[in-house]
Amino acid sequence: MKKRLIHPIVFKNKAVLAVTALLSLNISAQVFSGFTYRGNDKIYTDNPLKDDEFYSPVLQGCYPDPSITRKGNDYYLVNSSFSMFPGVPIFQSKDLVNWKQIGHVLDRPSQLKVEKSGVSEGIYAPDIKYNPYNDTFYMVTTQIASGIGNMIVKTKDPTKGWSEVQKLNFDGIDPSIFFDDNGKAYIIHNDAPPKGTEQYSGHRVIKIWDYDLEKDQVVAGTDKIIVNGGVDLSQKPIWIEGPHLYKKRGKYYLMCAEGGTGGNHSEVIFVSDSPKGPFIPAGNNPILTQRYFPKDRKDKVDWAGHADLVETPEGDYYGVFLAIRPNEKNRVNTGRETFILPVDWSGTYPVFQNGLVPIKPALKMLKGVKNQTGQTGFFPNGNFTFSDALTNSDLDKRWIAMRGPRENFITITKKGLKINSFATNIKAKAPISALFHRQQHASFEAAVALDFTPKSEKELAGITCYQNEKFNYVFGLTKKGNDYYLVLERTEKGNSIIVAHEKIGLSKTMQLKVVAEGDDYTFNYSLDGKTFKNLGGKVSGDILSTDIAGGFTGSLIGLYSTLSNDMNW
Structure with a gap:
């Protein structure tokens, strides 16, 4: 990790409050406040x-690859986080509708080493499971x-x-990890086919290993391929992955x-008399997909798959899965x-109801x-508003950094959140x-007050x-000569252009706002806190x-x- 221009962090009672000091008095301070x-x-x-009724998705925006487990009346759900820090957000619910974020699984640099990773590297496809035999939760990824x-x-x-x-x-x-009712444990995962046996691009296999709960390690030599290619190898299925193993009525089900x-994303199911197979695919696969429908359908949901199942205390089943909701130009900005x-498992195989x-x-x-979403700490959905004064030392858990801890560069003050620049x-x-x-809607607005005088x-x-690092917009305040400028920069494939710039008379605090209406984004500012002026017109959200x-x-x-501003105009 590169040397930074800030002192080490001092934590108080594990709170988010970070006490930092700039080493150079020549560096300006900036304070963000009143985010909406x-x-x-x-x-x-x-x-x-x-x-x-309640809305699904239950977690809007970039919360992919969900996995779920239950202990008693409490459900726990995790998602992929890639190079976001902290990693693997974890949510808790008592009813599968109302969810609270209780933190992140990987919240320390010793657990999460993504300092040099691209945004879509890092943590892939976590699986969370509770083992009743030793009263322990496991997260494997x-x-x-x-x-x-x-x-x-x-x-x-x-x-x-x-x-x-x-x-x-x-x-x-x-x-993923599976705990059998005889106390044994197994790891199941995606892998390449044995060397020399790959038949086509995207040909993968599912393997299983015995897992030693005392040593927390797979048992060497116990690995076995339980699915080769997918449901029907003759059809050259691609990317069999995201496996989960379940047991019901004495049978083992691999999803x-x-x-x-x-x-073409989908979810498929196999059955066996043994955790090590042979696994027979269901005749009615897939059990979940959105690939068969017209591309211009109303309220489009697509790419559905990568699912996990959970049983309620009453014996009902529900499945969580990822999908996307593209905007009017079929863009996937929300991820x-x-x-x-709900999942119907009254027959031999589970089937996602209306999936x-x-x-x-x-x-x-x-x-x-x-339905309590958006109330008393429960995660919101629908057309919600999230407001944060940015003055609370217990920073909201939905705020994340990239490739390193938030606490390495933030200071919470009574006036707002101070960022000590890298x-x-x-x-x-x-x-x-x-x-x-996270951007959680196709159409949204986000605004913040900024107190900053660049030097x-x-x-x-x-x-x-x-x-990501090669595709982004930056709308910011900087200095050129003796003048202050607001600048809008677009970066595509790592190449940056200045969309617009404007010299301004700097006031103590300005308001910055981004507004999206599907694929159209506008960047706006106000010097009086009332009247907003656009910079750069409408720009496309395609690069997002x-x-x-x-x-x-x-x-x-x-x-x-x-x-390290490198904008030139």
């Missing part, structure tokens, strides 16, 4: 909830680009932190994603989101459950001094709309979509500051 994010998606205004690879952490209480990382001795990706993470559907028809925005409420900018594959909130051309602070930028994340809205 407001969603305005037509799908919610056109589909108001009835008293007995793949940490890409760190040399760690497949890994596991555990805890007795997910609200009180997780263990250090145990590296697992096998290759491949997407590991996997198949078809890749795009338009992969966490959806939920093979176009997915609707609202579901029937679970019996006896009251000597890296938004284009670096390195920790950057930016605090991010040189190298200093810049403002808002970024960020898909995964179909243009690549990768696996959704767009982020960042409060950004740097000592």
Whole structure:
């Protein structure tokens, strides 16, 4: 990690408050305050909830690859986080409708080593499971680009932190863990076929290993391929992955994603009398997909798959899975989101109810459950508003950094959140001094107050709309000569252009606002706190979509500051 221009962190009572001091008096301070994010998606205004309904996705924005488990009456859900820090957000619920974020599984640099990773590297496809035989929770995942690879952490209480990382001795990706009712444990994962046997691009296999709960390691020599290629190898299925193993009525069920993470994504199911197979695919596969429907369908949900199942105390089943909701130009700026559907397992195989028809925005409420989303700490959904004065030392858990701890560059003050700038900018594959909130709607506005007086051309602070280090917008205040300028920069494939710049008379505090209406984004500012002026006109959000930028994340809205501004005009 590069040397930074700040002192080490001092923590008080494990709070987020970080006490830092600038080493150079020549560096300007900037304070962000009064952040507001407001969603305005037509799908919610056109589909108001009835008293007995709730919205799915339950987690809007970039919350992909969900995995779920239950202990007693408490459900726990985790998501992929790639190079976001802290990593693997974890949510708790008592009813599958109302969710609270209780923290992150990987919240220490010793657990998460993504300092030099691209945004879509880092943590892939976590799996969380509770083992009743030793009263312990396990989270197993793949940490890409760190040399760690497949890994596991555990805890007795997910609200009180997780263990250090145990590296697992096998290759491949997407590991999950299964606890049999005889006390035995197994790891299942995606891998390449044996050397020399690959038949086509995307040919993968599912393997299983015995797992030693005492040593927290797979048992050498116990690995076995239990699925080769997918449901029907003769059809050349691609990317069998995301496996989960379940047991019901004495049978073992293996559920996997198949078809890749795009338009052909699906969920398939196999059954066996033994955890090590042979596994026979169901005749009615897939059990979940959105690939068969017209591309121009209303309220489009697509790419559904990568699912996990959970049984309620009453014996009912629900499945969480990822899917996307593209905007009017089929852009995927919000990324992969966490959806939920009831699962019918009255027959031999589980089937996602209404998972093979176009997915609707609202579901029937679970019996006896009251919708409390957005209230008393429960995560919001629909067209919600999130407001944060940025003065609370206990920073909201939805704020994340990139490639390193938030506490390395923030100071919470009574006036707002102070960012102590790094000597890296938004284009670096390195920790950057930016605090991010996920874009959770196709149409939204996000605004923040900024108190900042740059002292040189190298200093810049403002808002970024960020898909990754090579695809982003920066809307910020800097200095050129003796004058102050607001500048809007667009970076595509790593190449930056200045969309617009404007000399301004600097006031003590300015307001910055980004507004999106589907693919159209506008960047606006106010010097009096009342009247906003646009800079740069309407610009396309195309570079904030995964179909243009690549990768696996959704767009982020960042409060950004740097000592390495490289804009030229």
